Amino acid sequence: MAPAPYTVNDVMTETVVAVGPDAEFKEIVAAMAQWKVTAVPVVEGEGRVVGVVSEADLLAKEEFHDSDPSLIEQMQQLDEMAKAGAVCARDLMTTPAITVRADASVSQAARRMARQKVKRLPVVDDSGVLQGIVSRFDLLKVFLRPDDDIAAEVRREVVDRLFRVSHSGIGVDVTDGMVTLTGTVRDSHLIPVAERLAFGVEGVVDVACDLTGPPQVSGEDRG
Template sequence: MKTWNVEDVMTKAVVSVRQDASYRSVVDLLVSHRFSAVPVVDDFQRVTGVVSEADLLRKIEYAGNEEPRLFEGRRRRGERGKALAGIAADLMSSPPVVVLADTPIVAAARLMDTEEVKRLPVIDDLGRLIGIVSRGDLLKVHLRPDDEILQDIEGGVLRAFFADESKTVTVEVAEGVVTLSGRVDRRTTADLAVRLTRQVAGVVEVAGKLDYDLDDTTHVVPGSITY
C-alpha cells in the first residue's frame, strides 16, 4: 500500500527571497503573488527562516511607537525589532518550521496544526529548499479518482494482507466513500481490513458491513461488523 508523502503533493516551483532582500521587495513579492509568507534562503539555498505578512505588519503596528515599555516581554521586544528591520534576515521568523520531502502527508498535516502554520518549506537532507507544501496541497489527495482508490484497496490492502479473503470481499468506491461487503474468517480480520482501508490515500469514509465466522475477541460465533 503506497504511503503518500509530501513530495507527492508539494509545489516544486517555489518562490523564495535572499537574506538581504529589502522590506519593500518582500512586500511587493507577497502582494504580487498573493502569498501570505515566503521562505528565506542563504547562498546555498538552505532555508534560514520565513517572512510572513504578520512579520511585515509589525512596521505598521509599531509605527511611531519605537520606545520600549518598562518590563516589556521577549515577544514584544522581538516584534518591535521587526518593526525597525529593513531586510529579510531581520524580519524573518527563525528557526523555520520545515519538512522533509519524504515526510508522510499525515505527519505534515499534524505539524501544520501544531505549529499553526498554513504552509511548510520542503527541504532535502542538506536543508536546501526544494518545494513548498500548503494545506491546499495536502487536500489534493482527496481528488484522486475512485478507480485509483479501488485499485489501491484491492491490491495494496486485500491481496497484500488478506490473500485468502480477497475473493470473498467486495469493494465499491464512490466519491472517496468506500463500501466493503462480504465475509471473512475472523472479527479481527474485518477490523484490520477497515483500518487499513481508511489509511489509503483519498479515502473519505469507509461504510458498509463485513460478516465474520469467528469473533476471536470474545470467542463467540458467528457475527458481523458494521462501520
C-alpha cells in the same frame, strides 16, 4: 502490510519564490503580491533555508505605525517591536525555519503544521537546501483522488493482501471518498484490521465495513 502513504514530494509545489537575507521590506511585499503567497523562505548560499518571512512578520510595521506604546508594552512585545523597525529579511524573518523533508508522509507534515501553528513548510534536503514548499491546501490534495483510484488501491493493498482465499467475494465501493466493504470472509478477526488499513489509504474520507465472518454452525446442524 499497510498501504504506502503519500509523501510531501507527491503534493508539494516545486516552484518557490524565495528571497535573500538582504532583501528589503518593499521587495518582499512585492514578491508576495506578484506570486500571491503569504510567506517566503529566506535562503542563503546555495539555497539553504535560514528563515521564513510571513505576512505576520511584515504586519508588525503597520501595527506600530501610528501607535505610541508604553515602556511596559514595549518590553512585552520586544520581538514585534524589533520587526516593526526592521527593513530587510534578515531582521524580519522567523528563525530557525520550520521545515520538512520531501520523503516525510503527508500525515507527518500535517502534524508538524498543527503543532507549530504554521500554514506552510519549506521542503528541504539533507543539507537544508530548498526543494519546494508545501501548504495546508497541498496536503488536502490527496482528497481529490478519483474514487476509482482509491477503490483499486483498497482492493490491491488491503483486500487482496488480507483475504487471499476469500478476496474475490469481497465488494469494494467508493463514492466521494467513502469506502464500503461488503462480503463474507473466512477469518472474522481480520475484519477490524481491514477497516483500519482501508482508512489509511490516502484520499479515504470514511469507511463503512459491512464484512461478515462465516456463518455460525449450531449444535443441531453439527448433528
